[in-house]
Amino acid sequence: MSNANRYTGLVDRYRDRLPVSATTRAISLNEGNTPLIKLENIPRMIGKDVEIYVKYEGLNPTGSFKDRGMTMAVTKAVEEGSKAIICASTGNTSASAAAYAARAGIKAFVLIPEGKIAMGKMAQAMMYGAITMQIRGNFDDGMRLVKEVADQAPVTIVNSINPYRLQGQKTIAYEIVDALGRAPDYHCLPVGNAGNITAHWMGYTEAVADTAQFEQVIYDAATDAFTGPKPEGRPVMVGYQASGAAPFLRGAPVEQPETVATAIRIGNPQSWNHAKAVVKESSGWFDELTDTEILEAQRLLSMYEGIFCEPASAASVGGAIRDIKAGKIAEGSVIVCTVTGNGLKDPDTAIKQCEDAVMLSIDATMQDVRSSILSNM
Numbered sequence: 209m210s211n212a213n214r215y216t217g218l219v220d221r222y223r224d225r226l227p228v229s230a231t232t233r234a235i236s237l238n239e240g241n242t243p244l245i246k247l248e249n250i251p252r253m254i255g256k257d258v259e260i261y262v263k264y265e266g267l268n269p270t271g272s273f274k275d276r277g278m279t280m281a282v283t284k285a286v287e288e289g290s291k292a293i294i295c296a297s298t299g300n301t302s303a304s305a306a307a308y309a310a311r312a313g314i315k316a317f318v319l320i321p322e323g324k325i326a327m328g329k330m331a332q333a334m335m336y337g338a339i340t341m342q343i344r345g346n347f348d349d350g351m352r353l354v355k356e357v358a359d360q361a362p363v364t365i366v367n368s369i370n371p372y373r374l375q376g377q378k379t380i381a382y383e384i385v386d387a388l389g390r391a392p393d394y395h396c397l398p399v400g401n402a403g404n405i406t407a408h409w410m411g412y413t414e415a416v417a418d419t420a421q422f423e424q425v426i427y428d429a430a431t432d433a434f435t436g437p438k439p440e441g442r443p444v445m446v447g448y449q450a451s452g453a454a455p456f457l458r459g460a461p462v463e464q465p466e467t468v469a470t471a472i473r474i475g476n477p478q479s480w481n482h483a484k485a486v487v488k489e490s491s492g493w494f495d496e497l498t499d500t501e502i503l504e505a506q507r508l509l510s511m512y513e514g515i516f517c518e519p520a521s522a523a524s525v526g527g528a529i530r531d532i533k534a535g536k537i538a539e540g541s542v543i544v545c546t547v548t549g550n551g552l553k554d555p556d557t558a559i560k561q562c563e564d565a566v567m568l569s570i571d572a573t574m575q576d577v578r579s580s581i582l583s584n585m
């Protein structure tokens with residue numbers, strides 16, 4: 209039987225544009241290749257002539273875009289002989305690290321903020337067999353500890369300060385350019401640690417560049433800019449934060465970040481300079497959404513498009529809608545929003561905000577079922 213057309217994940221798919229060799233063994237769960245879904249109802253509702261697409265990263269193997277980075281980070285860790293990986297996480301990185309470690313047959317240690325991660329993510333880390341440390345502190349405390357302990361124990365950090373993470377994550381832009389035949393005019397996404405906005409920009413630059421030879425783009429701290437070509441046709445990058453965890457809006461780290469969008473409950477982004485450079489080079493901007501606005505966008509996307517994402521992910525669409533309505537994003541534009549994680553990750557927050565949902569309790573009779581239908585048509 210021929211397997212020639214079987215999709216086997218993004219390391220195999222993009223081997224020539226990733227820092228792997230022809231013989232590197234990919235540790236993969238067939239991540240990537242996610243759908244780019246055109247919104248049908250929301251643009252009509254807001255009454256503006258725009259094309260909005262969501263890149264639904266919640267359909268990755270562990271339910272978030274983190275899998276794109278993790279396949280690369282774990283592939284390289286294994287290639288380099290590492291027997292254990294470690295990360296600090298608001299939930300999705302730990303779920304992904306745990307899964308890819310299981311796949312590779314190595315150990316995963318994860319540090320998560322006690323009581324502040326969504327139920328589904330907790331279940332994942334446990335099921336995949338990670339050694340989970342719940343810390344009495346937030347993500348930023350965990351990140352500091354992970355950086356320190358990596359010098360004192362034989363573990364590979366797989367947070368996005370691991371450069372292979374961003375190499376994997378940049379492939380999202382390749383897929384979008386493939387699907388649209390061009391880059392969008394605007395790309396909107398939620399920003400926490402700011403690795404993903406950085407990876408998107410690297411990917412777009414590489415995908416749009418019209419160079420004879422592939423040229424890898426990275427952030428260069430010495431010049432505080434990205435290396436490589438500066439092609440026309442890259443999108444304006446827009447990053448949205450939660451108001452309670454919006455260091456880019458405050459212009460400084462936030463000591464006690466707080467938001468219902470736990471995936472972006474981060475006060476001290478590790479890719480601070482990178483993300484600032486992205487916004488500058490792309491003539492983009494950062495903005496913030498309140499928790500109420502984030503949850504409204506989450507509900508809107510579910511109820512009017514059938515796309516259920518976690519709260520953090522909805523910041524992209526909520527922010528885009530606001531900026532389209534305000535005219536900051538012009539009519540006639542093509543907009544892509546990264547919908548970073550699956551709504552099933554956080555059922556508690558979803559159910560809590562659906563108190564007004566129609567949930568009838570009836571007798572098991574045809575009469576009751578029938579009248580329930582007729583009175584709700």
Ligand SMILES: *Cc1c(COP(=O)(O)O)cnc(C)c1O
Nearest residue numbers: 300400401402403404471548549
């Ligand atoms: C990690 C994560 C983010 C934030 O991405 P950064 O690279 O940290 O900016 C947003 N949404 C979800 C669902 C995430 O898991």
